Amino acid sequence: MNAAGMKAEDLWEKYYMLSAEMLKFIESDEVDMFLQLMEQRTAIQQLLEKLDDKIWPKTTAGQALYAKLKPVDMQLQYNARLWLNKSKQKNQAVKSYDLLGANPAGHLFNKNL
Numbered sequence: 001m002n003a004a005g006m007k008a009e010d011l012w013e014k015y016y017m018l019s020a021e022m023l024k025f026i027e028s029d030e031v032d033m034f035l036q037l038m039e040q041r042t043a044i045q046q047l048l049e050k051l052d053d054k055i056w057p058k059t060t061a062g063q064a065l066y067a068k069l070k071p072v073d074m075q076l077q078y079n080a081r082l083w084l085n086k087s088k089q090k091n092q093a094v095k096s097y098d099l100l101g102a103n104p105a106g107h108l109f110n111k112n113l
Contacts, residue, residue: 012057012062016069016072022038025037026079031083
């Protein structure tokens with residue numbers, strides 16, 4: 001993507017659309033698609049940072065889009081944290097079953113001797 005040929009309004013609209021789609025996928029626990037969309041949104045964010053037009057976000061249309069974007073972004077953050085915490089819990093549960101190389105059969109034989 002190239003920031004030179006794009007207007008701030010278009011980039012912000014794409015940023016909002018990607019955010020809304022990301023929210024749908026994280027809520028339905030489709031993390032792979034969520035992560036792909038996050039990469040795209042990060043690319044748009046980088047273009048926005050390079051863009052010379054810092055005025056559009058302060059316009060009425062920019063503020064209206066920001067008002068729509070803010071709750072979506074807050075839900076995204078909440079759901080991403082929720083997913084991360086669930087993943088950590090699942091990972092801990094899996095690790096708790098690891099015997100760290102111990103041979104359970106060996107322990108049974110030692111008890112009988």
